[in-house]
Amino acid sequence: MALTTATAIINLSALKHNLAQIKSLAPTTSVLAVLKANAYGHGLERIAKALFSEPEQTKGDCHSALMADAIAVARIDEALALRSSGITQPILLLEGFFDNKDLTILASHNLQTVVHNQQQLDAILAAKLKSPVKVWLKIDTGMHRLGINPEQYSYFYQQLTESTNVQDNIVLMSHLGCADDEGNEATHQQISLFEEITQGCNEERTLANSAGICAWPTSHYQWIRPGLLLYGVSPLSLDESSSEASRGLITDESKHLNIQPVMTLKSSLIAIRELEADEPVGYGGTWQSDKKTVMGVVAIGYGDGYPRHAKNGTPVLVNGRRVPLIGRVSMDMITVDLGIDSQDKVGDLVTLWGDNLPVAEIAKCATTIPYELLCNITRRVKVTLLAE
Numbered sequence: 001m002a003l004t005t006a007t008a009i010i011n012l013s014a015l016k017h018n019l020a021q022i023k024s025l026a027p028t029t030s031v032l033a034v035l036k037a038n039a040y041g042h043g044l045e046r047i048a049k050a051l052f053s054e055p056e057q058t059k060g061d062c063h064s065a066l067m068a069d070a071i072a073v074a075r076i077d078e079a080l081a082l083r084s085s086g087i088t089q090p091i092l093l094l095e096g097f098f099d100n101k102d103l104t105i106l107a108s109h110n111l112q113t114v115v116h117n118q119q120q121l122d123a124i125l126a127a128k129l130k131s132p133v134k135v136w137l138k139i140d141t142g143m144h145r146l147g148i149n150p151e152q153y154s155y156f157y158q159q160l161t162e163s164t165n166v167q168d169n170i171v172l173m174s175h176l177g178c179a180d181d182e183g184n185e186a187t188h189q190q191i192s193l194f195e196e197i198t199q200g201c202n203e204e205r206t207l208a209n210s211a212g213i214c215a216w217p218t219s220h221y222q223w224i225r226p227g228l229l230l231y232g233v234s235p236l237s238l239d240e241s242s243s244e245a246s247r248g249l250i251t252d253e254s255k256h257l258n259i260q261p262v263m264t265l266k267s268s269l270i271a272i273r274e275l276e277a278d279e280p281v282g283y284g285g286t287w288q289s290d291k292k293t294v295m296g297v298v299a300i301g302y303g304d305g306y307p308r309h310a311k312n313g314t315p316v317l318v319n320g321r322r323v324p325l326i327g328r329v330s331m332d333m334i335t336v337d338l339g340i341d342s343q344d345k346v347g348d349l350v351t352l353w354g355d356n357l358p359v360a361e362i363a364k365c366a367t368t369i370p371y372e373l374l375c376n377i378t379r380r381v382k383v384t385l386l387a388e
């Protein structure tokens with residue numbers, strides 16, 4: 001007996017496919033691939049290497065459809081891990097540096113920084129750096145999270161351009177708060193304001209995350225910043241689509257975008273038993289069948305990152321068919337209703353999300369978002385790579 005426990009299958013061909021699709025949506029832009037939080041749970045270094053690996057037939061072509069142009073992370077440790085693993089391409093810290101001392105590290109490791117507040121500007125102006133750093137100046141156009149106010153833009157821009165600590169190719173940047181909601185007036189306003197603030201400038205600009213790339217072509221500018229889309233998950237709003245999700249329309253959405261899931265989460269059945277009507281299942285006995293059935297126990301739980309709040313009925317793929325989750329999610333196991341006619345066997349493989357079962361649909365059943373499920377995969381989950 002050799003039963004499979006929680007395993008994330010990472011499909012690097014799907015990653016490359018998604019990158020090519022993204023480039024076809026915004027063909028004249030450069031791609032800043034967002035790899036923060038362990039590349040959304042997919043493995044920082046392996047995803048970075050795949051995004052920069054050049055297929056033989058396109059070697060030397062700097063606009064290869066299969067390569068990213070730069071990487072974005074959120075923490076300096078993530079950037080340094082990439083440098084240690086041999087990544088020499090441009091890396092940007094999306095929230096900039098958190099400690100003034102880090103500026104020297106940025107300069108020595110050729111890391112790029114966002115500047116979004118006065119403290120960061122002051123630190124850059126006061127620093128004594130061996131070489132200037134590249135800056136992406138972040139302006140708040142309405143999300144009200146990070147970024148300088150529009151009125152501060154001229155001052156920041158002037159200070160940065162005059163500093164010998166700053167390279168002369170500043171990128172102007174903002175972030176969209178509601179781009180996943182197609183047609184949302186707030187996004188129109190953010191794009192107009194960004195346009196107004198930066199009009200007449202010769203600098204490169206960037207505004208679009210995945211949802212901007214898909215739904216807001218006027219937000220593309222010179223750099224796009226895909227995260228979720230790279231990993232094969234539709235970024236478009238799932239808020240109103242719970243009924244659509246259960247009818248499988250979210251899968252159609254992904255097909256419309258022509259993206260493929262990079263992560264497929266699998267495990268296996270480790271026990272099967274018959275259940276009489278009214279026998280409770282699992283902690284708290286919160287679920288019981290109204291008729292005789294067959295139930296299966298799958299070796300995955302919240303200790304692996306499967307969401308504890310996934311509700312009864314959350315779909316699980318067993319031997320290619322959708323069966324419902326029943327009872328509470330435990331740390332290491334979940335229980336599913338295989339149905340009275342089940343022919344399933346202990347050891348059969350089970351898909352929790354990924355191929356043929358969009359992670360967005362599972363997120364909806366757990367009242368969360370696909371980003372959280374992907375990031376929450378824990379260390380004990382085995383990883384199997386499907387190479388290009």
Ligand SMILES: Cc1ncc(COP(=O)(O)O)c(C=O)c1O
Nearest residue numbers: 034175209210225226227228229
């Ligand atoms: C500034 C910025 N740009 C781009 C992204 C990528 O977003 P998404 O994964 O929705 O494409 C993020 C992610 O949160 C971000 O913070």
